[in-house]
Amino acid sequence: MASAAEKILIAAHRGTFGGNIPCNTMASYEIALKQGADVIEVDVEMSADGKLFIFHPGKESAHLNLQRSISGMTTEEISRLRYVNYDRDETQFGLNTFDEVLEAFKGRCYINVDKFWGHPKEIYEAIKKHNMTEQIIVKSRPSEQVFTVLRELAPELPFLAVVNEVHPLHEQLMNSGINYLGAEVLFESDDSPVASPEFIEMMHRDRKLLWVNSIIYDYKQQLTAGHSDDTALCLNMDLGWGWLAKRGFDFIQTDWTGMLVSYLEEKKLRYR
Numbered sequence: 001m002a003s004a005a006e007k008i009l010i011a012a013h014r015g016t017f018g019g020n021i022p023c024n025t026m027a028s029y030e031i032a033l034k035q036g037a038d039v040i041e042v043d044v045e046m047s048a049d050g051k052l053f054i055f056h057p058g059k060e061s062a063h064l065n066l067q068r069s070i071s072g073m074t075t076e077e078i079s080r081l082r083y084v085n086y087d088r089d090e091t092q093f094g095l096n097t098f099d100e101v102l103e104a105f106k107g108r109c110y111i112n113v114d115k116f117w118g119h120p121k122e123i124y125e126a127i128k129k130h131n132m133t134e135q136i137i138v139k140s141r142p143s144e145q146v147f148t149v150l151r152e153l154a155p156e157l158p159f160l161a162v163v164n165e166v167h168p169l170h171e172q173l174m175n176s177g178i179n180y181l182g183a184e185v186l187f188e189s190d191d192s193p194v195a196s197p198e199f200i201e202m203m204h205r206d207r208k209l210l211w212v213n214s215i216i217y218d219y220k221q222q223l224t225a226g227h228s229d230d231t232a233l234c235l236n237m238d239l240g241w242g243w244l245a246k247r248g249f250d251f252i253q254t255d256w257t258g259m260l261v262s263y264l265e266e267k268k269l270r271y272r
Contacts, residue, residue, distance in 0.1 A: 035258035
């Protein structure tokens with residue numbers, strides 16, 4: 001991804017959403033691009049009759065006021081569903097198919113396809129149908145099962161290995177027969193091996209990219225040693241986003257796309 005050599009790439013976690021605009025909708029992705037995102041993160045689930053939809057598995061209660069899984073529903077049933085907003089009132093937004101999202105954002109941004117491993121064959125076939133393999137990023141904890149799927153099914157898909165504190169498989173992945181893009185690194189302290197300047201320099205020397213998350217799923221389990229969206233917005237932007245940018249990471253995934261982009265550009269940190 002040559003663009004990573006020019007600037008830090010901003011990944012919008014499930015798009016940019018809030019108020020009456022739900023996450024993982026076409027609207028949330030369009031807003032993310034308007035605010036300067038380079039990557040949109042999408043979640044994929046399959047209906048009972050084999051149709052791929054954009055939705056985070058297990059979030060039916062929170063996002064749809066629904067007490068059942070869409071994986072057990074037909075395409076026709078899913079087409080009648082509507083997302084709810086922050087107050088859990090129904091919105092005008094339904095669930096989009098994976099095909100609709102791929103076609104809408106073809107040639108416009110990178111797409112991190114989360115939940116790829118639930119239905120890799122069907123998801124890969126859709127990506128190939130739209131001729132978009134170069135736009136896609138998939139991530140996973142490294143395992144032989146994951147490597148086998150990639151080698152046998154989709155060796156050209158850019159892959160980030162998700163690693164915690166250390167990355168012992170870098171050399172193996174360099175010669176693995178898959179499109180090893182780099183790593184998503186998780187760390188609990190500033191001096192963790194995967195957050196060290198030496199490690200980052202080594203990865204860049206080997207032409208690999210590093211993804212970090214300023215998002216927070218659970219405040220008790222920090223993904224980047226507290227250099228988070230919460231820290232940036234509630235305490236200090238330099239300590240939150242600035243630390244990640246100055247450290248040399250290539251992707252920052254955020255829930256606050258516009259504010260992160262504005263901060264990086266104001267501080268002259270966005271571009272290399």
